[in-house]
Amino acid sequence: MLKDITLGQYFPGKSVIHRLDPRTKLVMLVVYIVALFLADSWVSYGLMFLFLVSVIGLSTIPPKAIARGMKPLVVILIFTGVLNLFFTQDGTVLLHFWIFTITTGGLSRAVMMMSRILMLITGTFLLTYTTSPIALTDGLESLMKPLKKIGVPVHELSMMMCIALRFIPTLIEETDKIMSAQKARGADFETGSLMERAKALIPILVPLFISAFRRADELATAMECRCYQGGEGRTKMKLLHYHREDFLSYGVGAALVVVVIGLKTVGL
């Protein structure tokens, strides 16, 4: 069922990670990614892993849920692994067949790259799992505020993102329903040539587009009725405030980068 797709799903909770200011979490994600790309030794990878595990622990998100979110990314992961395994040629040769050679260097590089991607995605998931989409857009809007001066429509962009997130589940449900209805009239989406299958999508896409436009129109009217007139003069229910935990996180983030760079310079 289409409904089962988890797409940057938010898990409501009350953990420290949930309570952090979204701006902190966004900045920390960037810091984390930078550190991850700086790290290039087993020790620094170990450190990053430790950091990630402790954040997962603090967030109280069940590791199962995170693992489930990984499913669609398995292909990319395997692709990266295989690529690195066969195209890095240093260290001792472990295995040689036909035109392929597997070396210790290749193996360690493959494992490193795979864990880098894994940790990268897990970190990003943690952000969306612990931050409501609204808080996330608020955070982005606030961080990007300086861009307003050079004419970037920051409020409009964040409003668009917010509405898109709100309507994804609704449109998925709708697609499900239209598909069932057309199947009930004998439409067949599973067999036939590529051309035939593409044609079979018309009975789904036409109603879906019409409905999306109708919804957009009704939503626009409803928003106008609720006095929406753009970002000007708008206030927020939830003001963003930095608390002690936020400053603490920034400290931890800075330390993380410093240690990774330190490890790099001493050659570990």
Add this chain to the structure above:
Amino acid sequence: MKPILEVSNLNYIYSVGTPFEHKALDNISFSVERGEFIGIIGHTGSGKSTLMQQLNGLLKPTSGQVLLDGEDIWSDKKLTRQARFRVGLVFQYPEYQLFEETVYRDIAFGPKNMGLNEQEIDRRVREAAGFVGLTPEQLEVSPFDLSGGQKRRVAIAGVIAMEPEVLILDEPTAGLDPVGRAEILGNVETYRRARNATIMMVSHSMEDVARLTDRLLVMNGSKLAMDAAPAQVFSHAEELVQMGLNIPQVTQVFLNLKKLGLDVANVYTIEQAVAEIKRLRGGAVNA
């Protein structure tokens, strides 16, 4: 004669093995005779829509069987596909599923998928349009230029054109005014009479199901809570209200008459109520 549909010990669980796992149908059994008009009532989420999609093979039961004319629709791929056409399903707000350039082509979508020849398709489209009161001129216009009520009739014609032996409709009158409701219900009744078709209709209007159906299936919390004639079902007023449903107003009036000490039958339509009051008054009345 075999019942046209027979459902035995049907269970259906959504999203097995995920945290969203949810039992939508819990051991449902019933059978439907040819030509019956059956009403299905139940609150949102009681399993009505899931049940409907089981009957034409859109959803596969987790366990249990759906027999169409005595044959398990899942016993053979051909039978499963046939079930789609023999059991026609009209979803809620079906006008939102229209997609073709003309009304004619939209109604022809089902028959085309059945692999019929041009001539047969043409006959079916025109007959189906007739059943729902669309004129030949309307067949050539874009469905998107029609009024809401007309669009819905086009969508229903699209299912009728497959000439299903069982026609299932999910809230066919939602959002329509009394005239629009009467038109659609009249169309359905015409089709039933003309083809001795079986009708199963999901509705939130107790008045409509009371007036039209021979039998009611009441769904509650994924279970089949009642399967009986409307008179019997509506005599359980309190239970129905607890299930988030209600009973027709005339039935409420007569329950009150009983409380006042009159010996009245259970009625659920205005005609029955009139007859019953006249009986009590002693036949002929001259004003």
Add this chain to the structure above:
Amino acid sequence: MEGFNLSDIISVEHLAYTYPGVEDTPGVPVFEDMNLKIQEGSFVAVLGTNGCGKSTLAKHFNSILLPTGGKVYVCGIDTANEDRIMTVRHNVGMVFQNPDNQIVANVVEEDVAFGPENLGVSSPEIRRRVDTALKQVGMYEYREHAPHLLSGGQKQRVAIAGIIAMEPKCIVLDEPTAMLDPRGRREVIDTVSRLNREKGITVVLITHHMDEAARADRVVVLDKGKVAADGTPREVFSQVELLHSIGLASPETVELCWELNRQGFDLSLDALEPEECAQALYNAVKA
């Protein structure tokens, strides 16, 4: 402003409105000379068939549509006065038929906050209003839920909370129950009638359901862009022939008495409650 009265929150005077035509086609006139006044604090139901202009009229109440002729005043403000549009919209909130298409945010409380945020209300005050509004519609426990997982009746109550958080004087609901099951309908109608009784908010309820209209203080029937009947529910629903000629019906209690009268009884046509109707029938039978 002829006959302007302070107690009228909405005043429609000689309203004319024509939907603009597409390309060269002429527009479709909906109203030519429509007059209606709505008193502050009242609960008014507006009835009419599909396409009689109910929704068009509602959209004039908060400047979504502007008259092509005549005037509409809200709290004494001309809705066509561009400088005052926000004051008009602040005073008259709208709830629409499809709850999915009016919920903006994906957390209940964030959605309720949307209106007050647009009005530039201070943060602590928004928090207070959101909590109060959610409590008033009985959805406080769901404040952190995702709206798409709620039932139709719950979604509609969230939409109502989103409006009352703006603290309007009047709420206009355009067929808010058309997509709901009986329980959802009860929830929504109970909520608005409570807001009217306890908070003194003016309610304009557009509906197809006679039983919902029967709960208002006043019923206005629209037909072909004109007021066809206007009065208390008892006064309006007793005009059974008129309603039938428009394509509407009275509640079943009245329809039953009317039908009996045609067959020689002499019952009054103003019983809207089953108990009342039963008592009248009892008296008639025992007489």
